[in-house]
Amino acid sequence: WQQPEGLGYQDILYHQAEGIAKLTINRPEVRNAFRPETVRELIDAFHRAHHDPAIGVIILTGAGELAFCSGGDQRIRGEGGYRDNSGAEHLNVLDLQRQIRTLPKPVVAMVAGYAIGGGHVLHLVCDLTIAAENARFGQTGPKVGSFDAGFGAGLMARNVGIKKAKEIWFLCRQYDAHEALAMGLVNAVVPLGELEAVTLEWCRQMLRHSPTALRVLKAAFNADTDGLAGIQELAGNATGLYYQTPEAQEGRNAYLEKRPPDFSRFPRRA
Numbered sequence: 001w002q003q004p005e006g007l008g009y010q011d012i013l014y015h016q017a018e019g020i021a022k023l024t025i026n027r028p029e030v031r032n033a034f035r036p037e038t039v040r041e042l043i044d045a046f047h048r049a050h051h052d053p054a055i056g057v058i059i060l061t062g063a064g065e066l067a068f069c070s071g072g073d074q075r076i077r078g079e080g081g082y083r084d085n086s087g088a089e090h091l092n093v094l095d096l097q098r099q100i101r102t103l104p105k106p107v108v109a110m111v112a113g114y115a116i117g118g119g120h121v122l123h124l125v126c127d128l129t130i131a132a133e134n135a136r137f138g139q140t141g142p143k144v145g146s147f148d149a150g151f152g153a154g155l156m157a158r159n160v161g162i163k164k165a166k167e168i169w170f171l172c173r174q175y176d177a178h179e180a181l182a183m184g185l186v187n188a189v190v191p192l193g194e195l196e197a198v199t200l201e202w203c204r205q206m207l208r209h210s211p212t213a214l215r216v217l218k219a220a221f222n223a224d225t226d227g228l229a230g231i232q233e234l235a236g237n238a239t240g241l242y243y244q245t246p247e248a249q250e251g252r253n254a255y256l257e258k259r260p261p262d263f264s265r266f267p268r269r270a
């Protein structure tokens with residue numbers, strides 16, 4: 001792995017190698033709980049990986065073997081959100097959830113240990129999840145005075161079914177990696193020692209495939225869940241592809257050349 005210089009992150013690590021970016025929440029002393037600054041750095045890092053043409057797949061993980069992420073840092077939870085250094089209170093992890101879904105590259109959650117609360121929702125919004133044998137999953141909201149009624153509830157129900165999703169949220173139990181696999185919450189369970197190797201193999205396999213196909217499929221899987229915003233994302237791909245055709249370019253050229261467009265040579269396909 002290489003670490004680009006000058007990023008100045010405090011709470012996360014950014015590594016890259018062979019077309020893969022690896023973002024690591026690095027607060028192991030609190031089981032990788034996030035504070036607003038952590039989320040701000042993750043948003044910046046995802047933006048960087050999104051716009052880096054050398055990157056095709058992104059891994060999100062947590063430092064150490066004990067936790068992927070334990071959700072919002074309860075020590076700095078104020079009355080209206082999680083307090084940053086300036087005193088402002090945030091729920092900015094919701095922006096991060098949307099960003100992970102919208103960015104047009106596969107995001108893989110690599111989970112060792114706990115993925116709990118808002119940390120569980122983070123793996124849920126990733127495109128794929130590879131879990132180590134020691135992974136444990138669950139929500140705590142109703143126990144600690146919180147809930148995620150957005151993707152945390154709706155996307156969970158699409159993943160595991162409504163009965164199971166209600167159980168997860170209402171009872172606040174923890175589930176081991178095999179239970180998570182059985183309910184469709186993760187894609188694979190592997191020995192802890194092989195977690196990164198297997199995740200990288202999955203990433204390499206995606207990197208061999210058509211980036212446009214992966215991009216449009218990701219948008220397609222999100223489209224109905226995300227309503228018009230999801231359709232916008234999918235449709236943006238159609239516009240992007242259309243711009244690359246001589247037909248669309250004729251419209252632009254005619255405008256720039258101040259002449260009427262001539263679309264007559266373009267067929268009306270059946």
Ligand code: 1HA
Nearest residue numbers: 030031033070071072073074091114117118140146147148
């Ligand atoms: O629901 C939302 C949101 C909803 C809408 C919009 C935005 C949202 C944003 C966030 C959230 C949430 O994430 S709410 C849920 C918050 N998270 C939790 O309720 C999980 C709390 N932690 C635990 O249940 C456990 O720590 C654990 C199952 C993850 C690990 O247990 P373990 O291995 O027994 O370790 P433990 O001893 O409990 O924790 C180690 C240290 O990490 C402890 O600190 P120490 O006593 O050593 O000083 C513990 O307090 C700290 N820690 C763990 N998780 C958190 C934490 N400190 C702050 N915040 C945490 N989340």
